[in-house]
Amino acid sequence: MKFLTKATAAVIGSAVMLSALPASGQISSVNELLSKVRQDAAKVEQENRQREAEFRQRRDQQQALLAKARADLGALERQAASVERTFAANRNTIDGLKGELRAAQGDFGEVFGLARSKAGEFKALLDSSLITAEYPNRTEVLGRVAESEALPSSEDLNAIYERMLQEIREQRLVKEFQAPVANVDDGAVQSVTRVGPFAVFTSGSANFLGYSAPTGESASAPLLKQLPKQPGGQISAAASDVTKAGSGDLVYAPIDPTRGALLESFERVPDVKERISYGGTIGYIILLLLLIGGLFGLLNIVRLFLIKTAVSGQKRKAQGSKSNPLGRVMLAYEGAKSKDADTVELKLDEAILKESPKLEVGLNLLKLFAGIAPLLGLLGTVTGMIKTFQAMMIYGTGDPQLMAGGISEALVTTMLGLIAAIPLLILHSFCSSLARSVQGTLEEQSAGIVARHVESRTGV
Amino acid sequence: MLKSKIVKPLMLAGAAGLLFAAPAHAQLESALAVAKSSTQASAASQRQVEDADDAADTAAREYRAVLQQTDNIALFVAQQDIYLQSQKSEIQSLNRQLGTVEQIKQGMSPMMLRMAVALEDSINSDLPFNMAERQARLADVKAVLSDPDVSPAEQYRRVLNAYKIEVSYGQGIDSYEGVHPTRPGNVVNFIRFGRTSLVYVTKDETEVAKYNLATKSWDVLGGADALAMRQAIRIAKGEAAPAIVYAPVITN
DSSP, rough: OOOHEEEEEEHHHHHHHHHHHHHHHOOOSSHHHHHHHHHHHHHHHHHOOOHHHHHHHHHHHHHHHHHHHHHHHHHHHHHHHHHHHHHHHHHHHHHHHHHHHHHHTTTTHHEEEEEEHHHHHHHHHHHHHHHHHHHSSHHHHHHHEEEEOOOOOOOHHHHHHHHHHHHHHHHEEEEEEEEEEEETTTTTTTEEETTTEEHHHHHOOOOEEOOOOOOOTTTOOOOOEEEEOOOOOOHHHHHHHHHHOOOOOOEEEHHHHTTTHHHHHHHOOHHHHHHHHTTHHHHHHHHHHHHHHHHHHHHHHHHHHHHHHHHHHTOOOOOTTTSHHHHHHHHHHHTTSSHHHHHHHHHHHHHHHHHHHHHTTTHHHHHHHHHHHHHHHHHHHHHHHHHHHHHHHHHOSOOTTHHHHHHHHHEEEEEEEEHHHHHHHHHHHHHHHHHHHHHHHHHHHHHHHHHHHHHHHHOO | OOHHHHHHHHHHHHHHHHHHHHHHHHHHHHHHHHHHHHHHHHHHHHHHHHHHHHHHHHHHHHHHHHHHHHHHHHHHHHHHHHHHHHHHHHHHHHHHHHHHHHHHHHHHHHHHHHHHHHHHHHHHSSOOOSSHHHHHHHHHHHHHHHOSSSOOHHHHHHHHHHHHHHHHTTTEEEEEEEESSSSSTTTEEEEEETTTEEEETTTTTOEEEEEETTTTTTEEOOOOOOHHHHHHHHHHHTTTTOEEEEEEEEOO
């Protein structure tokens, strides 16, 4: 700034000089020079005065602004001081009033403190009961009493025990009410039935619902939600009976003694597919064995049954046929009819011996399958236990859940082995009894043929 | 610099003037004096300008500082105003409480009596389970309420505790042995499904009866599943893992 003013002054000075210089050329007398100098001096003086005035004005303006700002600040400071005084005074008043209130409460101060803590306790108790789903706002007043520092009013104090009485009354009832249910029609209001505080299900389709206590954050979320996996069987049937019963009817209602935990645990019970997957590779091999063996056994039964029927049909016919074992035995006799009894008997034995392997085809395979299925199960048990011990070796025995995978593999493979072996054994015994019965028929018939042959030869 | 620039031409002019006339000498002198004083005046003026400028700068700086401080204090005052507001409402609330505390205090004892009466009504109209225990608790509460030596807090605590125990009865299943309600010479197993149902099963499992709250009598259940009741009793006693049990109930 200073530099600027100096520069300005220099510029002004040289301007004066420049205007004087050309004039100096024309100056012809000292008088003129004098007057010129006087004029210039007056001009410079005027200009200086003007500049001084301008700067002074600027200074005065700034100072005036500053003064005003200082005045404002002063006023604010006074205000702040007064506000602080008021604050302190209020604090004193409040302390005084609190003291007065404490004194006025006397023995009852403890009662009010107790009311507050019990209101909080009862709120938690009532929120955990699914009856709150029917009366979603009933614990609000308890929360207010528990959290407020002010004295609870008479109505609030009454509300504490009235809410508990209401809970006692409602615990007796098996009743229908309206409530929003999550995961059904986007949380639409449904007609639901509850059995006391023990179980709740939709009135329409008797689907069990889970209850979750209201939380501060999601005030608008429905308290009831449909359980993803229904228990099914007798439990669901009982719920369905309750929904169908008319008012005043006696029904056997399902009761969850754990108030919801048991019903919700059905979600975590694995289904058949999941259980089989625990068996691992060996489990799948056993199931493949069962499938192949079962199909093979059933086909064998059909085949043997057809042979048996054909043999029974052949028994009534004198003429042998090539399409069934008995017919083939009879044809063998036809070929040796002229021979003596011993030769006929030998020929027939040969024919029967030829038939036997055809009848017993596949029976050994079935027996093998039935035999190795439990062995594979045993193998799975061993691998499962090896996994268990490996888990114990790596993670220690602190957490039994780490061993559950191996143990379930061990047990599931054993189960699958038995599941495969039992029907395969039954199929095998069925097939072999059918085969034996056909063989028996063949032997019986051949003995008859020999007897008739001997009779005809001796010519009685 | 200014001085020399103005003075130089003047000196030249003065020298030229001296050549012309001697009387002009005095005039030149005065001209020089005029020029000199003008220069001095200019210098003085410059100093004044600089002073004024300095003062203006200082004022501007101070102005900024003052404005900053004003802002801070204004914020402080605004904040304090909020506190004052909350203090005001607290004072109001305290005054209101002071106004009602006497009333609430006086209402306390009648309220506790009402609570006891309501509890008694509730027990009498409830399923008749654990009656001896519950009546004893009720009698205890009444005794405490009528004892002037017991502090109001203790009285209130006892009543509320009784309420809590009553509510907890309804939240689980329970089984106990008791006297046959209609043939007092016999002992039966009672099974209570919360408050929804109270059933007894005779020891030989030939008779199962349910308490009817409406008629206040026992209805013998024909065709009841004694095996299911036995299962429920085991679960209630903690002898079997928790499972869903089936309670004979009347729908509302």
